[in-house]
Amino acid sequence: MTPDDPMLTDIWLRRELLASGENEKTLRRALQAGLYRRPRTGAYVDGAVWDAASAEARYAIKVRAAYRQAKTEVVISHASALLFNEAPSWGVDLSEVHLTRLDGKTGRREAGIRQHCGRLADGDVRDVHGLQVIAPLRNCLEVSTAASVEVALVVVNHFLHRGDFTLEELRERYANRMDRWPHSLTTDLVLRLANPLVESVGESRTSYFFWKQRLPTPVPQYEVYDGSVLVARLDFAIPELGVWFEFDGRIKYQGEVDPSDVVFREKRREDLVRELTGWRCFRITWKDLADPRALAERIRAFIARVLASA
Structure with a gap:
């Protein structure tokens, strides 16, 4: 968090603004014009900053206002x-x-x-x-x-x-x-x-999902080697069943010059892991986690197909 983060924007208490020369009339006009916003009663912030702030940043501003008013x-x-x-x-x-x-x-x-x-x-x-x-x-x-x-x-x-x-x-x-x-x-x-090996919100939710749905416990951040060279680190793997799972939140594609390049690299990586291990991959998304029972049924069917083809 840097000093210019919207969460750290200046907060002025009503008494401070009145002491600096504002009055009830000028404060009311400033609020109506959007020059000020009022995150809490008696606390004011720059209107442009507030309007552009995310929901989380606005909450943080409210927290700081309450902290100052305590x-x-x-x-x-x-x-x-x-x-x-x-x-x-x-x-x-x-x-x-x-x-x-x-x-x-x-x-x-x-x-x-x-x-x-x-x-x-x-x-x-x-x-x-x-x-x-x-x-x-x-x-x-x-x-x-x-x-x-x-x-x-x-x-x-x-x-x-x-x-x-x-x-x-x-x-x-x-x-x-x-x-x-x-x-x-x-x-x-x-x-x-x-x-501590679980790296992200999506992976933590996936880990919880496996436990909650009484599925086999996967190994997080499973490392795959080609000889002595580390070629992949899998989000979750169940080696004894010959399957691995990737949480695909799409967040990792953001900021890429060409997202299709990322997809291509992911495909090559998946092909290499399959070639080295013989395992099958199952991808999990945010939408999947929103319906855990349906996802659990799909995974059980996936594992059954893998075992039947072994």
Whole structure:
């Protein structure tokens, strides 16, 4: 996140604008003209920046506005910390701002803000462009208590693959400090499914899909060699069944000068893997994951055909 990121755009509180010479009339006119936008009552941002911002960036601006307006010392936490920790927010409920109070008082909910009360340990908070934000290790544990297993797994695998901490460190923190937190039973399952080799949102969802649908457990990032030369790294493979799976999210084609070149290279890669291993490939898309039962039936039929032809 760079300083010019829309999520970090300037926020002016109403009292600051009034002190700088604005008045109720000029503020009202500026809002009507689109010069200002108001992400929260009493907080203003540049209208052009707000209008061009993505939904995630707008949420981050709302979080920062609530952070600035807090009447006690707080830390940006739970789902609200994900964007500032540069983590995916797929499936995460971004309808509320989450802040953790540092004054020890009971948390509460009001005006689109959920305040939490929690005891913080050393290393739980980091500075992000002047904001006090829950650090990644605690952040993913917090999310696991409030989100589904699939959503939490996406977050945990992201941080693990990025190298923010190890799975052992995560498990130790859970066992020593938070296994008695409310709603933490989900966390135990997430930690058993987590794998630092899983690289993306789509791959994490695919990994969860295999577990949820009681399919054979695939090996992530399976390496294929031609002699001593690594020629391919497969998203998922089940060597004993002679099949492998690729998550095809199309994102990897974006930014290419000619996407057809990418498709051609993928085809050559797939042909080479098949030639070296004799295995068959099954591609999974976002649309497939939206109907997991139908996808599971197709995969079971695919595996059955492969075994029958062996």
